Amino acid sequence: MRPPAPAVLGLLLLTLLSPGEATKKPTPCKRCRELVDKFNQGMVDTAKKNFGGGNTAWEEKTLSKYEFSEVRLLEIMEGLCGTSDFECNQLLEEHEGLLETWWLWLKKKYPDLFEWFCVKTLKVCCAPGTYGPDCLACDESCKTCTGPTNRDCGQCEVGWVWEDDACVDVDECTAEPAPCEEQQYCENLNGSFVCQECDSTCVGCTGKGPGQCKECLPGYSKESGQCADIDECSLAEKPCLRRNENCYNTPGSFVCVCPEGFEEAEDICVQTGPAGAEVTEASPTQPPSHEDL
Structure with missing residues (x-):
């Protein structure tokens, strides 16, 4: 039995595919991205083209002019689309002027050609972090996505990791060594x-x-x-040892102060007053202010 002809094989393959798959075309965003990818590759291919060795000073001066020249742009544009690639050539024909404007005037201000050309200017692609025809915001865990949940992420944001078919938060607090200081x-x-x-x-x-x-x-x-x-002043073993001295508790500590009308001596608080005045035991008064301490 003779094997099926190539045309028959192609027909059989089409019958196995759903109608949508058989006729599916690249989205405008994909077409735009492909054109930008080819343009970026053209920039790589033409970098320092036709120069090598010889007079270094002359090369640097000449290359500087060539780097942003229309000559280089033309070389890049000529290699973007194959002769049979109708969609690429159509896109290039429609927007050749925009690419030229970017190349000559906007390249330094907007170095990301994809973002400037496909996202901001033609508006056929969503910016990273958004999805869908209305460019809705991705879940906070996604750097890129195709839908609204953390299971629709194409890439995870920094601080998130792909786990169990979803981007989940990284608990940095469990890392070793610990990320924070001792206190x-x-x-x-x-x-x-x-x-x-x-x-x-x-x-x-x-x-x-x-x-x-x-x-x-x-x-x-x-x-x-x-x-x-700890209220040290209420302990059985009193912390203030001088006679007539008052103890005042403070956060985490205490102070020993002679009460009003008394002054400090070596091991006693001595009452001050007129000669012959009776010395009496001091009674606790209001705690001293911070200025008094």
């Missing part, structure tokens, strides 16, 4: 993280507040799971 805790965010300061009562911490301390600073102790100030 900070790490708070994970979508696509990033921040380092927050520990509570002022902590020596190291795992989260916000005095209940997340790893250890307590001197002058604090754990009470009901939180670092709380």
